[in-house]
Amino acid sequence: MRKFPKDFLWGSASAAYQIEGAYNEDGKGLSNWDNFVRIPGKTFKGTTGDLAVDHYHRYKEDIALMAEMGLKTYRFSIAWTRIYPTGNGKLNQKGIEFYQNIIDECLKYGIEPMVTIFHWDLPQSLVDQYGGFENRKIVDDFVNYAKTLFKIFGKSVKYWITLNEQNIFTSLGWLTANHPPGKFDDQKMFYQVNHHAFLAHAKTVLAYREMGFDGKIGASFAYTPSYALDCKPENAISKLNFDDLKNYWWLDMYGYGEYPIVAMKYLEKNGLAPEVTDEDREILKKAAKEINFMGVNYYQSCVCEYNPLDGVTPYGVMNTTGKKGSAQITGIPGLFKNPQNPYLKTTDWDWAIDPIGLKYLCREITSRYRLPIVISENGLGAFDKLENDNSIHDTYRIDYIREHLKTLYQAIDEGCNIIAYCTWSFTDLLSWLNGYQKRYGFVYVDRNEETGSLDRYKKDSYYWYKTVIESNGEKL
Ligand code: BG6
Helix, strand or coil, rough: CCCCCCEEEEEEEEEEEHHHHCCCCCCCCCCCHHCCCCCCCCHHHCCCCCCCCHHHHHHHHHHHHHHHCCCCEEEEEEEEHHHHCCCCCCCHHHHHHHHHHHHHHHCCCCCCEEEEEEECCEEEHHHHHHHHHHHHHHHCCCCCCHHHHHHCCCCCEEEEEEEEHHHHHHHHHHEEEECCCCCCCCCHHHHHHHHHHHHHHHHHHHCCCCCCCEEEEEEEHHHHHHHHEEEEEEEHHHHHHHHHHHHHHHHHHHHHHHCCHHHHHHHCCCCCCCCCCHHHHHHHHHHHHHHHHHCEEECCCCECCCCCCCCCEEEEEEEECCCCCCCCEECCCCEEECCCCCCCCCCCCECCCCCHHHHHHHHHHHHHHHHCCCEEECCCCEECCCCCCCCCCCCHHHHHHHHHHHHHHHHHHCCCEEEEEEEEEECCCCEEEEEECCCCCEECCCCCCCCCCCCEECCCHHHHHHHHHCCCCCCC
């Protein structure tokens, strides 16, 4: 019999820019994303989050739907630009009110709010003032913003996520130019930016403790567990290289407060290592002892194969259209490449579907860091069809989540301490680069790239997840 822990947090997640809209209302400042989406060709069909799914005005309806479903936790992010419109200047009371309302609404229904402090939407003003994450000054501004949140919401919010997917926003921002600031192959800066982000995370964790709070705090990482293509020794080493540079670079810093030795040596040899002071080292180590969980966003695993020096680069085409097979294989010459896994099916956006990968990463975190785990995102982006009777038969999504929950349970059964599982996402929302057609929600939102009524409709998966929660995971 499947027995999830008694207080298991069945959840669902979102991010401010992807749902709220109201991008210039009630004193909100502009973020880097508000600007970036306006550069022609950056997003699918030029979509923006100006209106998104209008959660800003419809949050009561959305949270009532969560309550009806029986959700135990709702993970959402706070837009820094609503709290501090210029990032570090005056506080915006209206922004505080908005999030206070969201939190109160959750608590009214017994839903545990899980707050992400930063989910990619950086105040543009900080970019204009000093280059945002490129400058060490970001650390103090970030910590000031986070402390403001703790001071105001710290009594009601018990779960905090400092940064969402630091590995993704920095990779897409400084290596492949897909996210702001849209820089290409700026590797030296990429590692420096990451170092600043690690410090922002670490100092935020320490500030939370110094302020006397006893809630739980950690970062959320986009974890792509890897398998060597086969037992050819070169391919086994390519997996080691991939893990050091693509996974442990972040996980080790959150979990140990240290960079992986071999990856650091590689960066030093190539003149790419970030500037790290002794004081930084001390802070990072101290903070690693204070996190309460490893937050993981899991969508897919990958395969590692040796990549010759004249092999593929990190700069292959991404599939942002939903045309299966349009993504290119990428890798780092001399180290690894990531071919498709012949044993796995893929989504229409070419993401490998691998439920066992979820168990694999839980086992790996448990062995390597001995930390509890929050699965802060997992879900399927797919085309959904609204039928004439307003039903949506998303059996593929149910299958996806069911299979992942089965292996998650196995991980628990085998000794991993998993405290929460959040699907991505509750309502449909804006998929940063893929427009509105790539849907993830339990609740269908009637809008496409151009227009729509924004009415909400429950998908089949909504009713299914309700039963899963009611039975505490017994009925999958
Ligand atoms: C994660 C992000 O990378 O994956 C989310 O935290 C994002 O914000 C989700 O939407 C799915 O990615 P995508 O590109 O399909 O929207």
